[in-house]
Amino acid sequence: MRNMSHQPGLAAMIDMAEQSEAFTSSVDGINGYVGLAHCSLNDLAHPASDATFKRLSARLTVPAPPSKNVHQTIFLFPGLQGSPANAPKTILQPVLAWSSDAWAIASWLVRGQPGSLDFSTCTANVSVAPGTNLIAIIEVQQKSSDSNSYSCRFDGYDGTTLNIDLPYQLTEVGMALEAYQIGVEDCAMELPHGPITFTDIELHANDDSLMIPQWKLVQGTSSCGFKVAERHMESGDAIEFSR
Structure with a gap:
């Protein structure tokens, strides 16, 4: 497994609603979120009042290298x-991570606070080439007040499946572009060329019907000109990061 100096999502170890705290930046460049779309699973629109969230899936094409x-x-x-x-x-x-001059995929569980990591686990990295079409999936296997089982994977990549059990529920969903050690002057060359788009985003209920998210879009405090936008495409909703 490739050694990464940062764990994904550490900048998000806060309440996503506290948007001013959701990003980290420095005078030296980008060290945290470039952009984020998020919503509460409790705010998903669905005709059935008793419907509960079951599965998230989204497509992503591996970008060209920076x-x-x-x-x-x-x-x-x-x-x-x-x-x-x-x-x-x-x-x-x-x-999907860029590190050590290559793209790779893996599933992660990270727990703790920024700068105070309590626990993390991940699958082994699987190398992927630019242009590869990926489908990311997170599923609820079992849910109760004190026992909740989840599965996370990239479809078709068996080595990326991560099954976990938690004593509490995961209730916020997000789509993110996060980066570290990006300089100010050359950030356009050190980030992937946009647009970078999560397409065919689907949130399914326990009866397999679609639930409608109410996305909140947040820009990083140092985003190198990237904007976050929600797109309504023929194949489904999309979240786009572009300059």
């Missing part, structure tokens, strides 16, 4: 995060 390599780390992922009332914070995510 034009300039400065040993940066880049994460692209959908994720589920725990309720603000839960401590410690937890995020489950199938991650």
Whole structure:
């Protein structure tokens, strides 16, 4: 497994509703979220009042490599995060990562606070080439007040399946572009060329019908000109990161 100096999602180990705290940045460049779309699973629209969230899926095409390599780390992922009332914070995510001059996929569970990691586990990295079409999936296997089972994977890549059990529910969903060690002057060359788009985003209920998310779009405090937008496409909703 490739050694990464950063774990994906650490910048999100806070209440996503506290948008001012959801990003980290520095005078030296980008070290955290470039952009984020998120919503609460409790706010999903559905005709049946008793419907509950069952599965998230989204498509993503592996981008071309950044034009300039400065040993940066880049994460692209959908994720589920725990309720603000839960401590410690937890995020489950199938991650496409740029590190050590290559793209790779893996599934991660990260728990703790920024700068104070309590626990993390992940599957082995699987190398993927630019242009590869990926389908990221997170599913609820079992849900109750004190026992909740989840499965996270990239469809068709058996080595990326991560099954976990938690004593609390994950209640926030997000789509994110996160990066570390990106300089200010050359950030356009050190990030992937846009647009980067999560397409065919589907949130299914326990009866397999579609639920409608109410996305909130958030820009990073240092985003190198990237904007986050919600697109309504013929094949389904999409979240796009573009300059």
